[in-house]
Amino acid sequence: xxxxxxxxxxxEIIENLPGAQVVVWCTPSVVERVRKLVPWQVQxxxxxxxxxxxxxxxxxxxxxxxAKLLRAEHPHLKLxxxxxxxxxxxxxSPIAVWSESGEKKFLMNACLLPDVVxxxxxxxxxxxxxxxxxxxxxxxxxxxxxxxSPLASDGTRADLAEVIRGxxxxxxxxxxxxxxxxxxxxxxxxxxxxxLIHGIAHVAESPSSLGHARLCATLxxxxxRFNQTKSPKWALLADHGLSADRILEIxxxxxxxxxxxxxxxxxxGRWNAVLRNPCTRTNSALVRPDDKTYFEEFAx
Numbered sequence: 001x002x003x004x005x006x007x008x009x010x011x012e013i014i015e016n017l018p019g020a021q022v023v024v025w026c027t028p029s030v031v032e033r034v035r036k037l038v039p040w041q042v043q044x045x046x047x048x049x050x051x052x053x054x055x056x057x058x059x060x061x062x063x064x065x066x067a068k069l070l071r072a073e074h075p076h077l078k079l080x081x082x083x084x085x086x087x088x089x090x091x092x093s094p095i096a097v098w099s100e101s102g103e104k105k106f107l108m109n110a111c112l113l114p115d116v117v118x119x120x121x122x123x124x125x126x127x128x129x130x131x132x133x134x135x136x137x138x139x140x141x142x143x144x145x146x147x148x149s150p151l152a153s154d155g156t157r158a159d160l161a162e163v164i165r166g167x168x169x170x171x172x173x174x175x176x177x178x179x180x181x182x183x184x185x186x187x188x189x190x191x192x193x194x195x196l197i198h199g200i201a202h203v204a205e206s207p208s209s210l211g212h213a214r215l216c217a218t219l220x221x222x223x224x225r226f227n228q229t230k231s232p233k234w235a236l237l238a239d240h241g242l243s244a245d246r247i248l249e250i251x252x253x254x255x256x257x258x259x260x261x262x263x264x265x266x267x268x269g270r271w272n273a274v275l276r277n278p279c280t281r282t283n284s285a286l287v288r289p290d291d292k293t294y295f296e297e298f299a300x
Contacts, residue, residue, distance in 0.1 A: 001155075001159060002156070002160070002163070002184050002187050002188045002191070003187065004092040004183050004187045005081075005113060005114045005117045006116050006117070007116075007117050008080075008117075008118055010037060010038070010082070010118050010120055013056070013080060013118060014038065017054060020053045020054055021051055021054070022040045022052070022055075023040070023041075023047045023048075023049060023052040023054070023055050024040050024041065024042040024043065024056045024057075024058065025044075025046070025055060025056070025058070025059075025067060026042050026043070026044055026057075026058040026059060027044070027058065027059030027084060030058065030059075030084055030123065033122075033123075037120070038056070040056070046066070046070065047070075049074045049077055052074075052077060053077070053078065054077070054078045054079070054080060055067060055070070055071055055077055055078070055079050056082065057080070057082065058082040058084060059082075059083070059084055060083065060084055060088065060090075061083070061087070061088025061089070061212075062088075062098075064081050064083065064090040064091055064114075065090050065096040065097055066098070067079060067081065068081075068090070068096045068112040068113075068114065069096050069107070069112070071111075071112075072096075072109065072112060079114045079115050080114060080115065080117070080118060081117055082117075082123075083119070083123075083183075084120075084123045085124075085131060085135050086124075086135050086136075086139060086179045086182035087134065087138035087139050087182050087213045088138060088186065088212075088213070089138075089139065089142060089182045089183045089186020089187065089189075090186070091117045092113075092114075092117060092184070092186055092187040093112075093113070093186045093189075093190045094108055094109060094110050094111075094113040094190060095107070095108045095112065095190055096108075096112050099205075102206040102207075103202075103206075104202040104205070106278070119176070119179040119180065119183075121179070124174055124175075124176045124179075127174055129174075132172075132173065132174045133172060133217060133254065134211070134213040134216075134217045135178070135213055136167075136172045136173075136178065136254070137214075137216050137217020137220055137251075137254045138182070138213035138216045138217065139167065139178065139185045139186075140167065140185075140216075140217075140220055140250070140254070141194070141198065141216040141217075141219070141220055142182070142185040142188070142194065143163050143164050143167060143185035143189070144220070144224065144247070144251075145189065145194040145197055145198065146160050146185065146188050146189030146190075146191070146192045146194065147160040147164065147188075148195065148227060148231065148233045148234070148236070148284035149192040149193040149195060149233075149282055149283075149284060150282065150284060151282055152191070152192035152193075153192070156188055156191045156192050157236065157240065159188055160185070160188040160192075161237075161241070161242055163181060163184045163185050163188060167185070168246065168247070171250075172250065172253055172254065193279070193282035194282065195227075195279060195280070195283030195284055196219075196223045196226070196227075196274075196279070196283040197216055197219045197220060198216070198277075199274050199275075199277040199283065199287070200215070200219055200223070200263065200267060200274055200280075200295075201216050202279065203266070203267050203270055203273045203274050203277060204266035204267050207266040208263055210259060210262060210263065210266075215259070215263055217254040217255075217256075217259075218255055218256045218259040218260050218263065219260075220254055221248070221251045221252050221254065221255040222255075222260070222295055224247070224248060224251055225248070225298070226285065226294060226295075227283070227284050227285050228244065230286070231283075231284040231285035233284040252300060257300075260298075264295065264296060271289065271292045274287075275287060275288075
């Protein structure tokens with residue numbers, strides 16, 4: 001079973017914390033909306049937490065990961081996470097990711113897992129189509145790479161197969177149910193690993209300025225085609241009743257030739273960095289130096 005933090009409605013969180021010292025840390029883009037939803041003071045800068053009992057973080061995966069790392073410095077503190085966009089699933093993962101000198105760094109620790117998760121469907125109402133597109137791609141990358149990972153247990157793979165079935169039904173569109181699906185995809189992936197999609201994305205993200213979710217969305221098709229031809233794990237999709245053809249059809253709608261060309265330009269001369277990336281080393285198919293040619297010549 002894929003375990004995610006306890007889920008509560010925002011109204012329940014408010015009702016259950018009367019008189020508590022609650023600090024709300026919010027991304028600037030939704031600060032006015034959040035101020036109308038909660039009875040506590042809302043800030044957009046890193047908070048001081050010495051007297052706080054709860055930290056309520058509202059934002060995207062980057063801000064949630066920052067809050068997870070900050071909470072790790074204050075063991076007494078409870079953390080509630082409210083994502084404003086699905087995809088990263090950071091609210092359901094014991095992993096924190098951050099950038100340092102242009103490189104992605106990772107930390108995995110049970111203390112990073114939020115205590116409570118809250119999904120507010122209203123945050124999805126005004127999302128532009130591009131963000132919806134990339135967020136769905138990020139969730140698909142977690143689910144598929146987690147499922148195909150050689151580190152996945154039989155139980156985790158079966159659980160992720162169920163998540164993938166649900167994602168296939170949702171389609172690439174704005175639907176608040178994606179919050180739950182992406183949380184499960186990320187939590188399941190945390191029990192195994194990711195692969196080459198993330199290996200390339202982590203190297204290309206800083207020089208390309210495309211953003212993590214956008215890169216994952218467009219890398220899905222070429223990497224899954226690569227795994228289809230080279231990974232013995234690919235056959236496990238059919239073993240779990242999943243149509244590989246349908247999956248490839250879905251991820252092909254996320255492919256953008258212009259973004260792909262930009263990603264390739266960003267890793268030009270840096271293929272060794274892709275090969276050394278920890279995510280690449282847990283890809284379902286072994287990635288070699290000469291595989292760079294495959295990606296350079298890839299055509300959908």
